[in-house]
Amino acid sequence: MKALVLAGGKGTRLRPLTHTSAKQLVPVANKPVLFYGLEAIRAAGITSVGIVVGDTGAEVREAVGDGSRFGLEVTYIPQDAPLGLAHCVLIARDFLGDEPFVMYLGDNFLIGGIADLVDAFGAAGHDAQILLTKVAEPQFYGVAELGPDGQILRLEEKPANPRSDLAIVGVYTFSPAIHEAVRSIEPSARGELEITDAIKWLIDHGYSVHSHFVSGYWKDTGRLQDMLECNRIVLEAIRPDIRGSVDGASEISGNVVVEAGASVEGSVIRGPAVIGAHTVIRDSYVGPYTSIGESCLIRDSEVEYAIVLRDSSITGISRLTYSLIGRNVEVTRAQGMPNACQLMVGDHSKVQVRA
Template sequence: MKALVLAGGRGTRLRPLTNTSAKQLFPVANKPVLFYGLEAIRDAGIVEVGIVVGDTGAEVRAAVGDGSRFGLRVTYLPQEAPLGLAHCVLIAREFLGDDDFVMYLGDNFLVGGIQELVAAFDPAAYSAQILLTPVDDPRSYGVAELGRSGQIVGLAEKPDDPASDLAIVGVYMFTPAVHEAVRAISPSARGELEITDAVQWLINHGHHVHSHLITGYWKDTGRVRDMLECNRIVLESIETRLAGTVDDRTEIVGRVVLEAGAVVENSVIRGPVVIGPDTKIIGSYLGPFTSIGAGCTLEDAEIEYSIVMNSSAVRGVARIEASLIGKGVEVVPARRAPNTHQLVLGDHSTVRLRG
């Protein structure tokens, strides 16, 4: 069995951060989301992995390399434009050959791995296996309709009137039968080859498609609030490890990971918190569910329930929360001026200011 990992999407809902970085490499507890997926694939006993990459392919290649650090053998499959999930299968035809495969969306976060899914897959009994989970608002997802015996009888991509509350999780199992399906379908109204259309084609042509309901935690990390929620879930399970330096004026409460080279002085850290290597925390407060990347500086600052990426600095700023701060960012107090705001913002930014 092989794995096809999709890491070519543009991540429009995370702009402006995704204007310069691959969304699949955004950190959860200081580890890229994509790495959790690759580890889950390895733990399921799969070695051969094809990674579909797009405009941010160079960044993904630099982070993952040849896959050996994960115990994998990685092949990169360039996609000229984000033309749909089924298009990814189409361009991966030579890599996949006639093997069964798992397709894993690189920006999805699934607690518990995929060992159970892979072990349950029976290519003699069905041509595809789709993971489903109930969601509050299925209109934002691909949605499955089940028959009386639990088999999938219909799929729809982000329907206005969902047939159920069962969203399609971004992990699929396929036999080689799917290759005929992706060749047979046409682009949707949004100009993409939809994997839901390919699976529907299989159903319409007499192939059995099996549903696998998951009850564990799953998130599509396409929005800031989803990233922060995943960060919270992972930090819930950390164990204290203080490899850096903490002075005697600092108070640490709860579970905290402090990587080697990090320094904390005259501060209050209330876990769960992860602080990356070579980061300095001086005269500051870090509240629960916060991840600070490598080489950062926090001085006279307060921050909680947030993610700060590598090489960023926050100085002299009180009470930042529920925030996602990118790489190499500087956050400092504004100069005092009457009733004015001075802003430099990227495309599609969201800013909330006091009146």
Template sequence: MKALVLCGGHGTRLRPITHTSAKQLVPIANKPVLYYGLEALRDAGIEDVGIIVGDTAAEVRRAVGDGSGFGLRVTYIEQEAPLGLAHAVLIARDYLGDDDFVMYLGDNFLVDGLTEVVDRFRATRPDVQIMLTPVADPSQFGVAELDADGRLVRVEEKPRSPRSDLAIMGIYLFTPVVHEAVRSIKPDPRGELEITTAIEWLLEHDARITSHIVHGYWKDTGRVEDMLECNRLVLEDLETRVEGHVDERTDVVGRVVVEEGARISGSRLVGPLIIGADAVIKDSYVGPFTSIGPDCLLADTEVEFSIVMERSSVLGVRRLRDSLIGKDVAIKPASVTSTAHQLVLGDHSQVRIA
């Protein structure tokens, strides 16, 4: 059994972060969200992974390499443009051959892993197995409708009037019958080949499709608030580990990780939180559910419930909360005393000023 991991797409909902970074590589607890998916595939007994890449191919290749660091064998498959999930299956035909496979969206986060899901599929081997979860706003997802016996009767992509609250998660399990379906369907009005259209085609052709409702934690990490929520969830399970230097003037409360080379002085750390390798924290407060990336600098600052990515600095700021700060960002007070704010912001930025 193989896996097909999708790492294309433009990540428009995470702009401006994704103007310069792949959305699948935005970190949760200082580890790219993609890594959690690759580790889950490995733990489910899958060794061969094809990764669909697009504009951010070089960055994904640098982050994942040949897959050996995860115990995987990785093959990269170039996609000219994000033309739909079914298009990804279409262009991966030669790689997938006649093997069963898991299709996994690289920006998905599933806390319970994939082992149980894959084992169930291997044991029963339907033509298609889809994962469903109740959501508050199903119109933002592919939506499944089940009959009274729990059988799938219809799927729709982002319907205006959803027939159920069951969203189709970004995890699909297929036998080779799906290849005929993706060859047979037509693009939608946006020019994309939707996987929901392929599943509808298979329903019409009497394929055996099973569904499994997941009540555990799952997120499509396409929005800032989703990233922060996943970060909080992972940090909840931290165990204290201090490999860097924490001086005697620093108070440490709760579960805190300080990576090797980090230096903390005159500060207060209230976990759960993680501070990356070679970061420097001086005279600052770092509060719960915060991830500070490698090589960051915080001085005379307060940060909580936030993600600060690598090599960024936050100096003399009160207080940052519920924030996602990208790489190589500098945040500091204005150079003169003033009631005005001075901002230099990229496209699609969001700022809330108290």
């Protein structure tokens, strides 16, 4: 069995970060979201992986390499434009051959892995098996309606009046029958070949399409709140690991990771939290559910429930929370008069200030 990982797309909901970076490489607990998916694929016993890449392909290639660090053999499949998930299957035909495969959306975060899904698919002999989970607001997702034996009867994409609360998770298993399906469908109104249309084609032509339910935690990491929630979930499971230096004037409580080369000076860190390699925390407070990337500086500041990417600095900020700070960012306190906020903010940014 092979795996097809989708790591293209624009990541519009995480702009401005995704203007210059792949959304699949935004870190959760200092590890890119994409890496969690690759590890889950390897844990399911799959080693041959095709990664579909788009405009940020060079960055993905640099991060993943040949896949050997994950125990994988990786083939990169360029997609000239984001023309839909079914289009990814279409252009991956040579790589996939006539083998069954799992398709994994690289910006999906799944705790609990996919081994159960892969094993169930292999044992049952279905032509497609779709991972589902119950959600509170199904109108924002692709939704499945099931028959009495778990077979999928129909799919709807973001329906105004959902027939169920079962959302389609971004992990699918397919037999080679899917190749005929993706060749047979037409682009949707938004000009893309939709995987839901290909699955509907399988259903309409009598193929066996079945459901499988998420056994752990799942989140589509397309929005700020989703990234912070995933960060929280992962940090809750970490164990204390102090490999950097912590001076006697500092206080560390709870589950905290201080990576090698990092230093904590005159500061309070309350876990769960991760401090990246070669980062300096000085005269500051780092609160729970915070991940600070490598080579950062936090000085005379308070940071809580946040993700800070590498090479960024936060200086003289009395309180920063519920935030995602990109790479090479400087956040500082304005000096002098008038007592006003000074901002240089890029396109598609979101800033909240307390007047």
